[in-house]
Amino acid sequence: MVYRMETLSTKVPADLSERIEEYREEHDLNRSQAIRRLLEDGLEYDEQPQGIVVTKPAAVALIGWFLISVDWITVAPGQPVGWIGVALLATAAVYTAARGRP
DSSP: OOOOOOOOOOOOOHHHHHHHHHHHHHTTTOOOOHHHHHOHHHHHHHSSSOOOOOOHHHHHHHHHHHHHHHHHHHHOOOOHHHHHHHHHHHHEEEEHHHOOOO
16 A cells, blocks of 8 residues: 655654654664654554543442442341342343443
């Protein structure tokens, strides 16, 4: 595949220029290749969702698993903690299935 290349010009601080040079040497690239790769990687990273995204069904399911594990660890007879956890897991599963999302 042939790419149409355009020339970009910019000024960068000396320490950034040194970091680019180090990157270039470590990856055995010429300066243009190194800068292109760094720009592409930076833009791809910027387009990715940042942090952990927790949906409501996932949070409900997590609470359900927590309650089930608490019930299993404490073995508190007569306490509905485990059943509440099961109900929360089922609610999260039904909600997710109804919305058609993972």
